[in-house]
Amino acid sequence: MLAPFACRPEQSRGRLYHEEDSAFRSAFQRDRDRIIHSSAFRRLKHKTQVFIEHEGDYFRTRLTHSIEVAQVARTIAGVLGLNTDLAEAVALAHDLGHPPFGHTGEDALSALMAPYGGFDHNAQAIRIVTRLERHYADFDGLNLTWETLEGLAKHNGPVIGPLPYALAQYNARHDLELHTFASAEAQAAALADDVAYNHHDLHDGLRAELFSTDELAELPLLKGCFAEVDRKWVGLNYYRRRHEALRRFFGLLVNDVIGVARANLDELDPAAPDDIRLAGRAMIRFTPEIWEQLQVIREFLFQRMYRAPSVVEMRKVVTQMVQELFPLFMAQPELLPKQWRKDVEEVQSETDLARIVVDYIAGMTDRFAMQEHSRLIAAA
Secondary structure (H helix, E strand, O other): OOOOOOOOHHHOOOEOOOOOOOOOOOHHHHHHHHHHOOHHHHHHHHOEOOOOHHHOOOOOEHHHHHHHHHHHHHHHHHHHOOOHHHHHHHHHHOOOOOOOOHHHHHHHHHHHOHHHOOOOHHHHHHHHHHHHOOOOOOOOOOOOEHHHHHHHHHOOOOOOOOOOHHHHHHHOOOOOOOOOOOOHHHHHHHHHHHHHHHHHHHHHHHHOOOOOHHHHOOOOOHHHHHHHHHHHOOOOOHHHHHHHHHHHHHHHHHHHHHHHHHHHHHHHOOOOHHHHHOOOOOOOOOOHHHHHHHHHHHHHHHHHHHOOHHHHHHHHHHHHHHHHHHHHHHHOHHHOOHHHHHHHOOOOOHHHHHHHHHHHHHOOOHHHHHHHHHHHHHOO
């Protein structure tokens, strides 16, 4: 049973290119399945979250992160009576636009692309699913529904100001109403992303021994979680203790989001999905108290994990790789793979070439970028 403000596939605003409906899958299920089967989704298994892909088998990658986000998004959407298929589709696709080396790679590409319209991973995700995935006979991209594309474009809120070129290009053809909020399903996916990374970055930081369990147990929210575990299981094994505490922290965040969403939805009493889009504020969010305490945790992670000496040193190494690969391909586009060189033949400006080059580099996995740098530059 869906809530009246849930997105219904039979009421979808459709796809850019018309297709006949599937006999056994809804439009949003079809979107989800196309995302899972895409080349970009497979590449996420070798793209980093914080640590570079080769640094350890147990650290999160973009793929495992996306799966965790999808699980949380389904949970939140299901409790609120939303369309779980749409929430899952947005969650699974939300990181498709990330380049190799996580935010380090994005920072490097943003600087390199500044003269050519910039680079933004959310906009790049739209470019991937509407243009760069070239497998279907009738169209470029995955031809996803308007609702899934809307969720990718503005799951973090309305997109205002100058648009990244990748988003502006598509929006000119297929208006995603960027000035409004996204559907409740996309908002659920966005908060699921926050829940997932706040939880797993702590777990990965512990595994990397960048901070101790005792330090974690003194942080806001976590202090109570550890205390509850210690009351229930006196002398619990080190690994089980921290797992149980982080598990409770995870549940605390999910419950907070659901509680706030229920209260906001009761107050708004939306009768249709567009009532959510036009509400003027996000319906699904954390309480101010939880959000404030999460900022303390984020600052702790920033200082102890994201700016840890080992992480900073690797950031320098991979930044240099990106900074050297980009001008190399700009100067020698004949080094691009055959299918990319066909696009180069049609360029009419340096900007056109830069966008082809950034598309190619952004699609690389961590290890492929390192291999290409070694082959083309380090070995030269």
